[in-house]
Amino acid sequence: MEKPRYGYARKMARKVLKDCGFTEPPVDLIKILDKHGYEYLEVDTFPKKVDALFVETDGGCYFAVNASQHLHRKRFSVSHEFGHILLKHNMSYYAADISIDNPPTDQTHTAAEDSFEKEANAFAGELLVPLDMLKKEFSLTPDIDVLAKKFLVSQAAMGVAINTNMRSLYK
Numbered sequence: 478m479e480k481p482r483y484g485y486a487r488k489m490a491r492k493v494l495k496d497c498g499f500t501e502p503p504v505d506l507i508k509i510l511d512k513h514g515y516e517y518l519e520v521d522t523f524p525k526k527v528d529a530l531f532v533e534t535d536g537g538c539y540f541a542v543n544a545s546q547h548l549h550r551k552r553f554s555v556s557h558e559f560g561h562i563l564l565k566h567n568m569s570y571y572a573a574d575i576s577i578d579n580p581p582t583d584q585t586h587t588a589a590e591d592s593f594e595k596e597a598n599a600f601a602g603e604l605l606v607p608l609d610m611l612k613k614e615f616s617l618t619p620d621i622d623v624l625a626k627k628f629l630v631s632q633a634a635m636g637v638a639i640n641t642n643m644r645s646l647y648k
């Protein structure tokens with residue numbers, strides 16, 4: 478497997494955001510999915526281990542998300558899965574007979590290519606905390622807690638975003 482294409486993953490996220498014309502946090506994921514013809518669905522029968530699932534049926538494509546997870550986690554999971562789709566990750570995960578009634582096990586993603594996981598995370602990070610928005614908000618306050626609330630992400634995700642973009646933020 479080749480090295481993760483971080484730059485490409487982030488570029489794709491920025492393209493998605495640009496197409497939606499978002500300029501302010503928090504990023505409206507449901508609107509993004511809708512624009513791409515995907516539905517967002519919360520499922521309360523998923524096992525705790527299952528975060529989110531992309532399902533393709535004759536009736537349409539949707540992202541099914543574990544309703545019991547925290548909002549921040551839901552947002553990250555959906556963005557991550559959406560990243561796999563947009564970055565055209567060819568994972569057996571999607572080919573397998575996985576459905577809402579038969580969700581994947583916790584091994585599904587660990588078995589997936591490591592690079593795909595990293596790319597999907599980079600995509601999700603940029604989608605939820607876009608650099609241009611972060612720059613603007615960061616100039617008002619560098620407080621991770623405040624920023625995390627504004628972007629509707631976990632403090633951990635905000636920490637990663639700040640670290641990733643360190644050079645652009647502190648100059």
Ligand SMILES: [Zn+2]
Pocket residue numbers: 557558561586589593594597
């Ligand atoms: Zn994944």
